[in-house]
Amino acid sequence: MRDRGRIVTGLAVFVAVALAPVWQAALHGAARRPEPKIVTTAKQCVEPTAAMRRDHMDLLYAWRDTVVRRGQRTYLAADGKTVTMSLTGTCMKCHPNKKEFCDACHNYLAVSPYCWECHIEPKEKS
């Protein structure tokens, strides 16, 4: 074990780097959870909030396929309400603040949905 000093130093550096997220969080505090800002006065989205938070991407994909491929444009929610399946016409009517609502979480999680490459986002005061 002539190289004990080197090996131990190397291991220590490795452990420090590998645990960087842990001591970074301990030093600076855990990263703040994004708080998407809801500006609508409506009591509930088309489905309950928890379901929307978890499954909104699947719902939007289902809406897209139902409207485009099958030409059906009315959605029957679990509670019996009907809404028009439209991103810009329905979703963004209640959530016109794309930057504070959509982008807040998407940027935090580094996901980049390509909806807005074609669909026209609501005008916002930057």
Added chain:
Amino acid sequence: MGQDRRGFLKLAGLAAVCATARESLTRLAGAAGTEPRPSAKAPKVRWAMVVDPRRCLEQQNCTACIDACDHAHNVPAFTNPRHEVKWIWKTRFDEAFPDQDSRYIDPALTSEAVLALCNHCDNPPCVRVCPTQATWKRDDGIVAMDWHRCIGCRYCMAACPYGSRSFNWEDPRPHIAHENPDFPTRTKGVVEKCTFCDERIDRGELPACVVACKEKALVFGDLNDPDSEVRRLLRTRFALRRRAGLGTQPEVFYLV
């Protein structure tokens, strides 16, 4: 008496051929019949359009239908003419009907431009070639497009004999004068064309061009309804179809 290598391979090959032959033969037989097979249940609606070029010509230089369509669907106006995107446009009579001997047809008709748009063929070649099913024929006959799926291979443009499809060689967003927020734009690398305003038809409205035409030169209706206006016009007047000899069964009719 043991099975030798050659004998075993022969037997295995024969078995493989027998196992696949039935399915391949059935498929071959199905592909051989190019005639459209009558579907099990007849479709209820078959949308079609009748263009009356004489009425259209009563307003020379009118572009009301083209403007209405371009605005409704965020059709970009590229400055480079080779990048032009067209949904409904005017073209020369002999270019619209190249197989028509137009020497003795009324020159008032043949010397002027005629409206052209996607023919929403009953046997659409663009649908056959699309590798991602981004374009397909709906039950009501509309040759629809799913821009989410289009990969921009342009097979459909090569297949369409009417030049009804356009490709976005550039980002279309900066070339749209007045955006309609209720309809998406397209991106660079996507093919687009007239969709017979499927978004309006699903809401029970007429296509934007039909509504915009003050001369009532465009008539839209159901070919399967014998009492519809399109059927009445086709019953009482003679109509041309663009390059009908190709077998695409275009469903846009031109009254003469």
